[in-house]
Amino acid sequence: MKKSQRRGTLAAATVVALTLAACGGGDGGESEADVNEDGDLVVEGQVIATADQLEEASGENGLVLYTGSGETGERQLLEQFTEDTGLPADLVRLVPNRLTERVLSEHASGQLGSDVIRIDGWDLVEQLVDAEVFVPHTPPESIELPEEAIHEDGAYFMSYNRPYVFAYNNQVAESEPTSWADLSPESFDPGQIGVTQVNVAGSTHLLQRFHLDVMGEEWLGGLAATEPRIFDSASPLTDSLARGEIHAGAVPLTVGQVAYNDGAPITLVVPEEGFPVNEYIVGLSDGGSSPVTAEIFLNWTLSTAGQSAATEIGDYPINPEVGAPTIGDSEMPPLDDEGVYRVTMDEYLENVDADTEIWLSLFEYTS
Incomplete structure (x- = not known):
């Protein structure tokens, strides 16, 4: 993987404080943002918005983000965006497959309600690109990006890399699993493990690819033999895990880390065999009602400040120099560690249909 250069700093204009009144929709109040002598918004040494953009954004209704990512983590990111910029923001959250359906329907009727879209799954992204949903x-210039973060000449961008690990409830689980191999009928009774159904998102498809490629179909059949509870999203799986209704299950690190930080009795595990990391993309919507605020949000997301905020909730940043996320109270391995499993877009698309059929057959899932 190519590593980006350290992002440039803003040269030497004096930075002064300006209070921007958050207006329009969302939860924004007043927030203090830094501007330079030209009136440009500067966050951690990087220009996030010009003075003209700030003036235009102040007359818009506030950002609306359509996201397939976890709601709690997204709200934390939007709160930090508002704190850094003074601009209000709100979100609509659906699992990625349902979100894609909504975006395509709204866009086809000229009523797309989002300013920015964040989603995963290359098969879903392809549908949005084909429908010309994104605006380049x-x-x-102060925000330098690695080449791999820029897609379709700026039509959309890598937002961050999301690891998928597993967790167990340390109050009810009878064992302390340390590997994917431990999630087996020998260690867990029927119904004690939770899984998220494969067609929910790109992250679940990538988890399936990792399990088949690294653990093997026989192991996956063993997981199915535990008669797991099947969930339609990682968030309710994690809630059930926190309540002790299930004992263990695979979780996106962001969802698990938020639960851990909130005091849930769960232990998050970096499995011995490694774990997959999934790319979430972000892009401007065609037809949003706050297009300038959207541009500022995208700039902030790609900046050091936005990437640092994503790292704090459990994601790997675009730029490895920003750092690595934590799991529980420990730091995750670096993104280029041999245990971090990644696939290209072509590899994902080549395997997604066959992998899905295997999963549906093994888990006898038809809903």
Whole structure:
């Protein structure tokens, strides 16, 4: 993987404080943001918005983000965005497959309600690209990006890399699993493990690819033999895990880390065999009602400040120099560690249909 250069700093204009009144929709109040002598918004040494953009954004209704990511983590990111910029923001959250259906329907009727879309799953992204849902964007010069973060000449961007690990409830689980191999009928009784159904998102498809490629179909059949509870999203699985209704299950690190930080009795595990990391993309919507605020949000997301905020909730940043997320109270291995499993877009698309059929057959899932 290519590593980006350290992002440039803003040269030497004096930075002064300006209070921007958050207006329009969302939860924004007043927030203090830094501007330079030209009136440009500067966050951690990077220009996030010009003075003209700030003026235009102040007259818009506030950002609306359509996201397939976990709601709690997204709200934390939006709160940090508002704190850094003074601009209000709100979100609509659906699992990625349902979100894609909504976006395509709204866009086809000229009523797309989002300013920015964040989603995963290359098969889903392809549908949005084919429907020309995204508007190309060029970030400010102070925000340097690795080549792999820029897709379709700026039509959309890598937002962050999301690891998928597993967790267990340390109050009810009779064992302390340390590997994917431990999630087996020998260690767990029927119904004690939870899984998320494969067609929910790109992350679940990638988890399936990892399990088949690294653990093997026989192991996956053993997981199915535990008669797991099947969930339609990682968030309710994690809630059930926190309540002790299930004892263990695979979780996106962001969802598990939020639960851990909130005091849930769960232990998050970096499995001995490694874990998959999934790319979430972000892009401007065609037809949003706050297009300038959307540009500022995208700039912030790609900046050091936005990437640091994503790292704090459990994601790997675009730029490895920003750092690595934590799991529980420990730091995750670096993104280029041999245990971190990643696939290209072509590899994902080549395997997604066959992998899905295997999963549906093994788990006898038809809903």
